[in-house]
Amino acid sequence: MALLVPTLAACQGDGEPTPEPTPPTTAAAADLTLGTYGMPEAEVEALVAETTELNEATETRQVEVQPSDSSLRDAVAAGEALPDLFFASNSDLAYLDGQDLIEPVDSYMVDRNVDFGDTLSYDGVKAFTVNDRLACMPYSIDPLVIFYNTALVDWEAMEAEGLPVPSSGRWGLEELEAAARFASDPEAGTKGLYVGPTLEQLAPFVLSGGGSVFDDQTPPTSTALSEESSVSALTQALQVLREPQITLTADELAQADAMEWFTSGRLGMIMAPRSAVPELRAVEGLDFDVIFPPSVDERATVGTAGGICMSLDSDAKEAAADTIVDLTSPDAMAGVTEAGYIVPVLLEVAQSDAYQQPDQLPESASVWTNNLRYTYFLPAVPDQAALDAAVAPYLDALLNDAILNEETISSTVAELDEASRLLLGGSTEEE
Numbered sequence: 001m002a003l004l005v006p007t008l009a010a011c012q013g014d015g016e017p018t019p020e021p022t023p024p025t026t027a028a029a030a031d032l033t034l035g036t037y038g039m040p041e042a043e044v045e046a047l048v049a050e051t052t053e054l055n056e057a058t059e060t061r062q063v064e065v066q067p068s069d070s071s072l073r074d075a076v077a078a079g080e081a082l083p084d085l086f087f088a089s090n091s092d093l094a095y096l097d098g099q100d101l102i103e104p105v106d107s108y109m110v111d112r113n114v115d116f117g118d119t120l121s122y123d124g125v126k127a128f129t130v131n132d133r134l135a136c137m138p139y140s141i142d143p144l145v146i147f148y149n150t151a152l153v154d155w156e157a158m159e160a161e162g163l164p165v166p167s168s169g170r171w172g173l174e175e176l177e178a179a180a181r182f183a184s185d186p187e188a189g190t191k192g193l194y195v196g197p198t199l200e201q202l203a204p205f206v207l208s209g210g211g212s213v214f215d216d217q218t219p220p221t222s223t224a225l226s227e228e229s230s231v232s233a234l235t236q237a238l239q240v241l242r243e244p245q246i247t248l249t250a251d252e253l254a255q256a257d258a259m260e261w262f263t264s265g266r267l268g269m270i271m272a273p274r275s276a277v278p279e280l281r282a283v284e285g286l287d288f289d290v291i292f293p294p295s296v297d298e299r300a301t302v303g304t305a306g307g308i309c310m311s312l313d314s315d316a317k318e319a320a321a322d323t324i325v326d327l328t329s330p331d332a333m334a335g336v337t338e339a340g341y342i343v344p345v346l347l348e349v350a351q352s353d354a355y356q357q358p359d360q361l362p363e364s365a366s367v368w369t370n371n372l373r374y375t376y377f378l379p380a381v382p383d384q385a386a387l388d389a390a391v392a393p394y395l396d397a398l399l400n401d402a403i404l405n406e407e408t409i410s411s412t413v414a415e416l417d418e419a420s421r422l423l424l425g426g427s428t429e430e431e
Contacts, residue, residue, distance in 0.1 A: 029060045030316035032323055032403055035086030036065060037072040040280060046339040048159035050332045054323070061319050076101065080173070084314040085323060088126040088136060090305040093378035094219065097130050099244035103310040106134035110322035114328075124345035127377045130218075136307035137324045137332070140342035142273040143303030143375040144204060145367055147280065150287045152190055152268040169367070173240050176269075176294040180246040181267025192246040192268040194258040197395035199223070200302055200378065200389065201271055202234070205241070207231020207376055209296030217379045223391065223420040225413035233296050234398065234413065235406050242399045250400055273303065274368055278340045281361055289362045292371050299374040308340065343368045381424060390419045 034042050034051065043404045044067045044140060066083055072092055076082070082101060096102045109116070116125060124138030163178045165171070180192025195201050203213045211230030214220035226229055241247060248258060248267070259276075261267035263283045271293065280288055283302045293301045308327060310320050326332060330346055334354035337344045344350050350369045357365060381387055394416035398409065 024027075026357040030062075030319035032061060032063045032085060032314075032316060032320055033083035034063050034065050034323075034327075035072075035075075037066060037068045037070060037075060037081035037086065037088070039067065039087060040275075040278070040339075040341055041067075043336060043339045043341050047125055047334045050327070050335045054332065055328050061323060065082050072096075075179035082196050082311040082313065084311055084316060084320045085308055086311070087139065087306055088309045090307065090377055091335060091380050091384055093128065093130055093135055096309065096381050097135060098382055101312055102135055103312045103314065103317060104130075104133040105137050105308075105310055105321065108310075109134065109137065109324070112321065112325050114325060119347055121345040121347060121350075121372060123372045123375055123377075124305055124307075128307045136309035137328060138305060138307050138345045139328065140306040140344055141303055141304070141368075141372060141375065142275055142343060143272055143288045143301050143368055143372065144200065144308045145292055145301065146269050147262065147272050147276065147288055147290050147362075148179070148269045149183070149262065149265060149267065150289055151265065153179050153190075154182070155179075158182050166291060170299075171291070171294045173236060173294060173296060177240045177246070180240065180243075180268060184246045190266045190268065191248050191252065191261065193241070194261070194267060194270050195241045195399075196258065196271075197392065197399045199391060199395070202241075202395065202398075203302040203376070203378060204271075204300050205296055206230050206233045207302070208293070208298050208300035209236060210298070213302075214379050218383065219424070220379045221421065223417050226410065226417045231406070231410050231413060235409055236296055236298075236407065237397060238404065243406065274343050275341045277362065281340065287361070289364050290367045291364065292367055292374070299371065301375055302378055303370070303375045305345075305377060335345050343372075383423070387420060387423050390423055391416050394419070403415070 036047060045066065048065045051065055052190055055062050070078070072086065072088055073095060076099070088096065118323060120138065121141060125134065125140055127141070128134055128136045128138050158178065159165045163182065164175045164378040166175055171349045176193070185190035199213060206213055206225065209229065209232060211233040212227055215222045224326065225234065227365045248261060252261070256264070258270055263280065263286060265286060280286060292299060307325050310317060310324070314320050328346065330348050333344050333346050334349050334352060336342065337354045340357065344355055349355055353366065355369070394412050397412050398404065401408070
């Protein structure tokens with residue numbers, strides 16, 4: 001990133017106003033395909049509406065949106081040819097790059113005067129940088145935050161009772177535990193909190209306590225939960241996250257998953273991304289808001305990023321690059337943002353009503369945009385599903401084993417790190 005961003009900025013000139021992105025007019029006429037693997041139907045419909053307008057505005061390029069219910073990796077594994085352009089997550093980057101499936105877009109964007117300095121989220125650029133190249137054009141960011149049921153977690157009522165509450169959006173484990181206990185009522189059948197046994201859900205607590213989730217970003221060779229700072233952060237957080245009186249137990253999760261508990265009004269807090277908003281808005285009578293995850297020491301959360309990638313096999317790369325510029329214009333991105341699923345990387349759109357949507361829940365939509373600098377992106381690994389499966393038993397033990405203390409936490413995460421090394425290529429103790 002230290003090399004990439006200055007290079008992109010230097011190509012745009014120094015001390016002069018950045019020109020509007022201007023797709024070259026030399027690209028040959030082309031019919032292009034745009035893949036939307038696993039994208040929600042409402043978001044696809046918004047994208048189709050925007051591409052229809054773009055198609056009507058030009059005679060040289062026509063873009064066909066190709067929806068797909070399958071994941072990107074499943075489509076590739078099934079032998080399907082990639083579209084000229086397609087939406088992908090930063091978590092897919094290691095796989096896409098390792099399979100030589102994508103054409104880096106940085107030089108194409110510089111040629112088209114795309115401004116990477118003042119108009120685009122730095123975090124989005126960072127998420128799609130591989131080997132000092134911009135692999136895909138950033139489009140959206142989706143950090144994890146805490147969603148809370150405002151009927152169960154009532155900050156004013158808590159404060160009136162003398163309980164600790166967040167101040168200016170800042171809170172820690174003490175306030176989290178107080179809110180979870182306030183929302184838990186055995187007679188009403190409500191619970192206060194649920195954080196799942198996954199690397200992604202536990203990562204905000206590890207990172208905010210000064211720990212590390214992986215040993216390296218590019219590429220990781222192991223998880224790093226057995227490091228002293230990681231163990232310390234986990235030990236503190238687990239005192240709250242595994243308390244059966246305030247969190248969902250295995251038996252309760254067997255009745256319904258955590259999101260069903262939340263949408264039925266029986267769970268006070270759940271950790272989820274921005275993309276969960278449309279589903280929650282559709283639940284009649286559910287009043288909810290969002291707050292940044294609590295800190296063990298410092299603010300931190302994790303997130304994923306979405307981008308538009310160009311297929312290495314596309315026969316119309318110049319026209320595809322022109323289309324990327326069109327799709328990431330403020331007007332086009334605002335139209336898709338209005339569907340409610342994404343945090344747009346264009347700062348102009350993120351500050352607009354297209355994203356803020358002040359007449360809809362959650363009231364505190366700015367929680368996402370105001371805290372992007374505290375968002376970490378876990379490194380992409382070639383087979384995320386295999387890694388998740390390998391570490392799942394150890395994470396489940398951390399949250400659900402009957403007896404847990406600092407010694408058993410240390411031994412459990414040491415075994416977890418060792419299991420991850422077998423998948424990620426690090427040296428194991430046996431070796």
